[in-house]
Amino acid sequence: MKNINDEHLKELEAEAIFVMREVSAQFENKVLLFSGGKDSIVLVYLARKAFWPARIPFSLMHIDTGHNFEETLKFRDDLAIEFGTELIVRYVQSSIDNGRVVEEQGVNASRNKAQSITLLDAIEELKIDVAIGGGRRDEEKARAKERFFSHRNEFGQWDPKNQRPELWNIFNGRKHSGEHFRVFPISNWTELDVWQYILNENIKLPELYYTHKRKVFSRNGVYLAWAPFMQLKPNEKVFETDVRCRTIGDITCTGVTLSKAESLEEIISEIAATRVTERGGRYDDKRSEAAMEDRKKEGYF
Amino acid sequence: MVSDQGIRNWKLRITELMKINGKGKNKSLLRFTTAGSVDDGKSTLIGRLLYDSKSIFEDQMEHIVQSGKRLGREELDLSLLTDGLRAEREQGITIDVAYRYFATPQRKFIIADTPGHIQYTRNMVTGASTADLAVILIDARKGVLEQTIRHSYIASLLDIRHIIFCINKMDMVNWAESVFTKIKDELTLLTVKLNITNAHFIPISAKHGDNVVDQSSKMNWYTGKTFLNLIETIEIRKNKNPDNKRFPVQTIIRPHTTEFHDYRGYAGRVAGGVFRPGEEVTVLPSLRKSKIKSIDILGKALSETISGDSVTISLEDEIDISRGDMLVSTDDLPVISQDINLMICWFNERPMKVGGRYLIRINSNEAGCIVKSVNYRMNINTLENDFENRSINMNDIAYITIKTSKPVFFDSYKKNNITGSMIFIDEGTNETVAGGMII
Numbered sequence: 001m002k003n004i005n006d007e008h009l010k011e012l013e014a015e016a017i018f019v020m021r022e023v024s025a026q027f028e029n030k031v032l033l034f035s036g037g038k039d040s041i042v043l044v045y046l047a048r049k050a051f052w053p054a055r056i057p058f059s060l061m062h063i064d065t066g067h068n069f070e071e072t073l074k075f076r077d078d079l080a081i082e083f084g085t086e087l088i089v090r091y092v093q094s095s096i097d098n099g100r101v102v103e104e105q106g107v108n109a110s111r112n113k114a115q116s117i118t119l120l121d122a123i124e125e126l127k128i129d130v131a132i133g134g135g136r137r138d139e140e141k142a143r144a145k146e147r148f149f150s151h152r153n154e155f156g157q158w159d160p161k162n163q164r165p166e167l168w169n170i171f172n173g174r175k176h177s178g179e180h181f182r183v184f185p186i187s188n189w190t191e192l193d194v195w196q197y198i199l200n201e202n203i204k205l206p207e208l209y210y211t212h213k214r215k216v217f218s219r220n221g222v223y224l225a226w227a228p229f230m231q232l233k234p235n236e237k238v239f240e241t242d243v244r245c246r247t248i249g250d251i252t253c254t255g256v257t258l259s260k261a262e263s264l265e266e267i268i269s270e271i272a273a274t275r276v277t278e279r280g281g282r283y284d285d286k287r288s289e290a291a292m293e294d295r296k297k298e299g300y301f
Numbered sequence: 302m303v304s305d306q307g308i309r310n311w312k313l314r315i316t317e318l319m320k321i322n323g324k325g326k327n328k329s330l331l332r333f334t335t336a337g338s339v340d341d342g343k344s345t346l347i348g349r350l351l352y353d354s355k356s357i358f359e360d361q362m363e364h365i366v367q368s369g370k371r372l373g374r375e376e377l378d379l380s381l382l383t384d385g386l387r388a389e390r391e392q393g394i395t396i397d398v399a400y401r402y403f404a405t406p407q408r409k410f411i412i413a414d415t416p417g418h419i420q421y422t423r424n425m426v427t428g429a430s431t432a433d434l435a436v437i438l439i440d441a442r443k444g445v446l447e448q449t450i451r452h453s454y455i456a457s458l459l460d461i462r463h464i465i466f467c468i469n470k471m472d473m474v475n476w477a478e479s480v481f482t483k484i485k486d487e488l489t490l491l492t493v494k495l496n497i498t499n500a501h502f503i504p505i506s507a508k509h510g511d512n513v514v515d516q517s518s519k520m521n522w523y524t525g526k527t528f529l530n531l532i533e534t535i536e537i538r539k540n541k542n543p544d545n546k547r548f549p550v551q552t553i554i555r556p557h558t559t560e561f562h563d564y565r566g567y568a569g570r571v572a573g574g575v576f577r578p579g580e581e582v583t584v585l586p587s588l589r590k591s592k593i594k595s596i597d598i599l600g601k602a603l604s605e606t607i608s609g610d611s612v613t614i615s616l617e618d619e620i621d622i623s624r625g626d627m628l629v630s631t632d633d634l635p636v637i638s639q640d641i642n643l644m645i646c647w648f649n650e651r652p653m654k655v656g657g658r659y660l661i662r663i664n665s666n667e668a669g670c671i672v673k674s675v676n677y678r679m680n681i682n683t684l685e686n687d688f689e690n691r692s693i694n695m696n697d698i699a700y701i702t703i704k705t706s707k708p709v710f711f712d713s714y715k716k717n718n719i720t721g722s723m724i725f726i727d728e729g730t731n732e733t734v735a736g737g738m739i740i
Contacts, residue, residue, distance in 0.1 A: 007328060007329050008328045008329060008330035008409045011330050011609060012330070013611070014570060014609055014610055017570075017611035018551070018570045018611050021552050021568050021569075021611070022665075024552055025551055025552045025624050025665065049598060049599045050568070050611070051554060051568070052554075052598075052599045052613075053554070053556045053558070053560070053561045053564055053600065054554050054555065054556040054561075055556070137400045137402070141399075144399045144400050144401065145397045145398070145399050145400075160397065161397070163397065164732060164733045165423055165424070165426075165427045165733050165736065166427060166733075167426070167427055167430040167431075167722065167724060167733075168430045168431065168718065168719060168722045168736075169570070169719065170662055170663075170664075170722070170723070170724045172662065172724060172726055172731070174660075174731040175731055176731065187400070188400070188402075188411055190402050190404070190409075192404070193409075
């Protein structure tokens with residue numbers, strides 16, 4: 001199974017490395033947005049390849065909602081040490097405490113949206129001029145219109161109707177002070193590409209991606225992981241079963257998949273055969289037709 | 302409204318699919334662009350491709366079924382899949398380039414889906430700039446229109462190697478061969494005029510799926526490949542610029558560690574030719590010569606590297622090299638000059654000014670420039686050169702001459718689309734205001 005689809009993966013890798021090197025050359029204060037999910041992990045491995053034998057010239061930045069799968073925090077800390085990169089963490093809880101964010105209430109409450117404010121505050125505080133993210137165009141229809149180098153105005157907002165044309169492999173990262181860019185090196189990768197790359201490159205992932213026993217409950221057709229701070233509706237029952245995460249994000253809105261896949265090969269077969277998109281399990285996208293577009297305009301990842 | 306039967310049929314289809322995506326060895330990557338207007342069936346064709354190649358997922362399908370109901374569409378409207386922004390869905394138009402992905406056992410495809418109206422010429426140029434192939438749709442009832450000419454011209458301007466003309470809506474003309482032949486003959490004349498060498502013609506019905514994925518039973522007179530079969534098998538060159546060694550330096554890698562104390566690598570993506578350790582190269586702009594000591598990626602030494610690879614190159618001699626410089630073969634230097642003639646497409650609402658100053662970015666190199674003259678404006682609907690009206694507004698294509706603030710090195714776009722292309726940046730707004738192809 002190894003080295004399958006080599007040719008197209010090689011091209012996608014070369015493109016991502018090219019983009020990372022452009023970031024390093026065109027910007028001053030650079031962070032890589034690290035969520036603990038597989039896409040941001042792949043970014044870290046790509047960054048190592050792009051700059052080896054020098055250190056990765058970006059800090060890792062995690063916007064912590066406080067609603068994490070615990071395993072991801074340890075994984076994050078270990079990875080930062082292994083790759084010798086600085087780790088910056090900013091907390092949504094701090095934004096709530098200092099009144100920047102009003103926490104959502106009710107059973108569907110999530111801090112996912114609040115992350116944007118914490119992120120924008122961190123960008124302003126640390127004078128960050130570029131944040132690299134693991135967003136992919138195949139994930140969601142608003143993302144399909146996203147550029148590699150995506151401009152954000154001084155309010156951190158995205159203007160989808162006024163994006164800079166992006167031709168050939170020439171990226172324009174010029175900006176006025178106070179503005180910043182979001183850069184998406186793996187824009188052209190699909191979910192399956194990411195998994196095949198993880199297999200080919202022997203990339204270590206949190207155990208959450210493989211099958212494990214977990215307490216879950218079902219809501220609107222999505223299985224959500226249970227955690228003490230989750231509020232249940234009267235008809236929702238918690239039960240334990242074999243699941244794995246297809247994406248990892250804030251626990252309140254990350255769905256889990258019933259699965260017994262123990263190896264990367266099994267995961268890849270499962271994904272190749274699956275008929276639901278990755279974000280089909282993301283509760284945050286189900287809120288409205290343009291949920292992602294709206295969040296992105298506000299400064300979301 | 303979407304019928305329950307329609308949904309049941311679709312659900313039956315899912316059961317027959319599976320594993321299409323994962324299998325297949327050494328899949329290649331084909332990037333293509335589609336241009337078209339609101340009602341020529343472009344979105345339907347893409348939707349059909351994704352649907353018939355089983356790349357539409359259940360939740361996406363559910364989503365377009367629901368949206369279609371809400372908007373009161375009578376049939377399953379696959380175009381809802383591709384219109385991503387709120388304004389696009391509300392107005393039923395495509396505004397921006399959208400990228401789509403699908404795979405078959407043979408290939409992985411990236412579609413740059415661009416709107417076809419004249420006011421979106423800039424988006425078409427953008428989509429075409431990275432494409433190996435262009436797909437142009439023609440309504441069989443209407444034949445060759447101004448926009449067909451425009452799209453074909455842009456594909457030829459951007460030097461896209463293959464063009465597939467899909468004569469769509471054949472169901473509306475009784476599947477008549479004569480209609481197809483007449484349009485094909487007209488298009489053939491157009492391709493000769495535009496020097497397009499690899500043109501392909503397919504009669505299809507995107508709505509009903511004829512000749513898209515499966516061979517049509519209504520048009521037995523057509524014996525060529527279906528659309529999907531053609532894009533799966535069409536030859537694409539992996540090493541796209543095989544002849545002239547070109548390596549623009551993006552950034553310098555100096556680890557400053559004890560282990561790699563003297564390491565000094567030049568990071569970049571090969572823009573042309575093949576590089577091997579031991580070979581002599583010339584560094585531009587200094588014109589100093591050296592030999593390649595090593596080519597590596599993540600500590601793995603490579604015996605050669607070709608166009609498209611991202612690598613790090615080290616040289617035998619210590620030469621002062623920085624971002625924007627280029628390693629090239631000694632016996633085949635690019636042009637080094639401050640005077641450049643080029644075709645540009647203007648992207649910005651503020652018109653271009655003769656005498657105006659802009660920044661240009663060519664590969665990793667940057668320079669100032671002054672627009673010396675507009676030699677002619679291209680009328681992209683009639684393919685005539687306009688020497689009278691030379692004011693350049695958004696979406697205009699023109700042949701211009703610029704002078705740069707320092708000597709820059711380049712090839713003609715026809716020779717090398719990477720070292721022959723550039724963008725113009727407005728220094729005041731930082732916007733990308735034009736794309737240019739060097740003549």
